[in-house]
Amino acid sequence: MKSSIYQSSKNVFLDTVNVEDYIQLDRVSTIYQSLKDSVRKPLKMILLFGKPGTGKSMFLTKLYHDLSSIQKVYIYRTPILDESEFYKVLAQDLFGIKYKGELNFTQFMRVVEEYETEETPLVLLDEAQLYSNSLMEKIRLLSDTRKVKFVITLHKTEKEDLIAKAHFQTRIWETIELENASSMELKIYIQKKLMKANCFDSANMFQNKSVNLIHKLTNGNYRDTNKLLYTLFDIYSYYDEQNNYTAINRNHISNKIIEMSAIHTGLVNA
Amino acid sequence: MLNVNELESKWLRYKIKSYIPHAIIAVSTIIITLSVVTIYNLKPTVKVDVHADKNLQVSPTKTLPLVEQNTTIKEKSQQAIIANSNLAIIEKNKNPLQNSTPLAQSNEQKKDKIIMSPSLDFMVNMRTNIPAKYEIVTPAKDIQNIVIEEPIQENVLDLSEKAIDLESSQEDVSYESKKGSISINRQNTHDDIKYVIERFKKNNNPALSLFIAKKYYELGDYHKAYNYSLVTNEINHDIEASWLIFAKSLVKLNEKEMAIKTLTQYIDHSKSNRAQILLDEINAGKFK
Ligand SMILES: Nc1ncnc2c1ncn2[C@@H]1O[C@H](COP(=O)(O)OP(=O)(O)O)[C@@H](O)[C@H]1O
Ligand SMILES: [Mg+2]
Numbered sequence: 001m002k003s004s005i006y007q008s009s010k011n012v013f014l015d016t017v018n019v020e021d022y023i024q025l026d027r028v029s030t031i032y033q034s035l036k037d038s039v040r041k042p043l044k045m046i047l048l049f050g051k052p053g054t055g056k057s058m059f060l061t062k063l064y065h066d067l068s069s070i071q072k073v074y075i076y077r078t079p080i081l082d083e084s085e086f087y088k089v090l091a092q093d094l095f096g097i098k099y100k101g102e103l104n105f106t107q108f109m110r111v112v113e114e115y116e117t118e119e120t121p122l123v124l125l126d127e128a129q130l131y132s133n134s135l136m137e138k139i140r141l142l143s144d145t146r147k148v149k150f151v152i153t154l155h156k157t158e159k160e161d162l163i164a165k166a167h168f169q170t171r172i173w174e175t176i177e178l179e180n181a182s183s184m185e186l187k188i189y190i191q192k193k194l195m196k197a198n199c200f201d202s203a204n205m206f207q208n209k210s211v212n213l214i215h216k217l218t219n220g221n222y223r224d225t226n227k228l229l230y231t232l233f234d235i236y237s238y239y240d241e242q243n244n245y246t247a248i249n250r251n252h253i254s255n256k257i258i259e260m261s262a263i264h265t266g267l268v269n270a
Numbered sequence: 271m272l273n274v275n276e277l278e279s280k281w282l283r284y285k286i287k288s289y290i291p292h293a294i295i296a297v298s299t300i301i302i303t304l305s306v307v308t309i310y311n312l313k314p315t316v317k318v319d320v321h322a323d324k325n326l327q328v329s330p331t332k333t334l335p336l337v338e339q340n341t342t343i344k345e346k347s348q349q350a351i352i353a354n355s356n357l358a359i360i361e362k363n364k365n366p367l368q369n370s371t372p373l374a375q376s377n378e379q380k381k382d383k384i385i386m387s388p389s390l391d392f393m394v395n396m397r398t399n400i401p402a403k404y405e406i407v408t409p410a411k412d413i414q415n416i417v418i419e420e421p422i423q424e425n426v427l428d429l430s431e432k433a434i435d436l437e438s439s440q441e442d443v444s445y446e447s448k449k450g451s452i453s454i455n456r457q458n459t460h461d462d463i464k465y466v467i468e469r470f471k472k473n474n475n476p477a478l479s480l481f482i483a484k485k486y487y488e489l490g491d492y493h494k495a496y497n498y499s500l501v502t503n504e505i506n507h508d509i510e511a512s513w514l515i516f517a518k519s520l521v522k523l524n525e526k527e528m529a530i531k532t533l534t535q536y537i538d539h540s541k542s543n544r545a546q547i548l549l550d551e552i553n554a555g556k557f558k
Contacts, residue, residue: 231272234272235272235274235277238272238274239274256281259281259284259285260274260277260278260280260281263277263280263281263284264272264277268284269473270280270281270283270284270287
C-alpha cells in the first residue's frame, strides 16, 4: 500500500497526548505561563478547569515535561480511586516510603507532616472529577500542610460545578479555565499540527472557509476536531487510492468531505 | 473500515434534508409577499392616500384585471395553506390522549429520574375535557429512546441556537407584514409553529417543544401550551422555562391547585427562584 500524504496527515490527528505534539497557541501559552507562575507562588492548589477535549491533559503533560528537569514533580494520568492505595502510591513516589498493609489518612498525614525537605513536591492529578468528594477533601487538607502542592484537572459539567463550588472557592485555589478554540486558533492549531509532521501541502489546503465550517461543526473543541480531521483524511486517502481525482481538489479542503466526516463522527445527525 | 460510498449517500440525504427548511421558508415568503401585495391592491382607498391623484385616473382600468388575477391566486394559495395546516393538525393528533397512559407508565419506571409529573387523575380529566384535536402525538417510545440515546444537554444548546434562528426569521416576516394586515401576521406565527412542530416530530428536541409551548402560550392556546410543556418536561425534566409555562398554562386552564402542586414539587427539587416567584404570585392571586 502506498503511503500517501493523506495517510500521514490522517495520523497527525490520532487522539493522543504526547509532549512532542504540543502546539503553542497564543492563548494557550499565556495561560501556560500563568500556570507556571502559579506553581511558583505559595498557593497550595491549582485547578485546571474545562470541557472535555479542551486540552487539559495535554497541558498537564506539557507542564510535567517542562518542570521535571528542574523540580520534584509527579503526574497521575488516571485517578487512583482507592483511598489507601492513593496514599500508598504518594508515600512511595514522593517520600520513598513503602507500605505493605493499609494506609489511612491520619497515618499518611503524619508521614507528610514529619517529612523534611527544602522543596515542595508537585503532584499533578488528571481527571480529578473521578475522585470522590471525600478524597478531594483530604487532598485539600494535605495541601494545607504546605508539604505537597497539587495541580488538578477537572471536567466542566454541571455536577462538577457543584464540586467546584464546594471545594474551590477558597483562596488557596487558583482556577485556570481552558476553553474551546476560536476559528482563528483552530486554523493555527490544524496548520501547525500538520506542518509539524511535514504535511505542508495538506496544511495549505485549510483556508478560512474550510476552517470556519469545521469550527461550526466542532465548536472549536480540539478532540472533536481531531476526530473529524482523522476521518476526513481517511476519506481523502480512499479517494486517492481509487484515483478519484474529481473528488479531491488539491487547493482546498472539500466542504462535502468535511460534512461527510461530520456525519461519520456523529457531529451532525443525518 | 470506512464505507465511503455509504457515507456519500448519507451526505446526499443530509444535504437534501437541510435544504427543505430553506425551500419552505422561501416558498412561504413568496406566498406571504404575494398576499400582502394583493391585499394592498384590494384597498383602493389606501392607494389613493398613498399615491398621487394622477394615478387614480390612470390606474383603475389597467389594474383591475390584474387584481382579479391576483385574488384568485391568493385564494388558492390560502386554501392550500389551510388545507395543509389542517392536515398537519389531524396527523399530529391521531395519537391523542392515549399518550397519557404510556407517559405515566414510563414515569413510574423512571421514578428516580423524573422527579415529578402531573397526577394521572388530572390527565384523565383532561382527556374528557379536551377535544381530541388539542392533543399531541409524540409516541412515548420515541421519548424514551431520546432520553437514553441523546446527550440532551448538548442538544438543547445546539437547538436553541436554531430556535433563535427561527425567531429571527419570524421577525423578518413580520416586518414585511407590517404593510399588510393583522390576519397575515397570525397566519405567519401559525406557519412558524407548524414548521417547528415538523422539526420537533423528527428529532424530539426539547428546545423545539419548549419553543412551541411558548408560542402557543403567547397565542393564548393554553391547552397546546400545556401539552408541549408536558412533553418537554418528559424529555428533559430540568428545563425551568418549561415548568413555568406548564404551571402558567395550568392556571389559565383553571387548574390552579394542580399548578401549585406541580410548582411546589419542582421547587423542592430545583430550588428555582423564578418558579418560587411564580408560585408566590399564583398563591397571592396576582397571576391569573
Ligand atoms: N496545545 C495543544 N497542542 C496539541 N494538541 C492539543 C493541544 N491541546 C489539545 N490538543 C489535542 O486535543 C486532544 C484533546 O486534548 P486533551 O488534553 O485530551 O483534552 P482534555 O484532557 O481536556 O479532555 C488531544 O488529543 C490533544 O492531542
Ligand atoms: Mg483529559
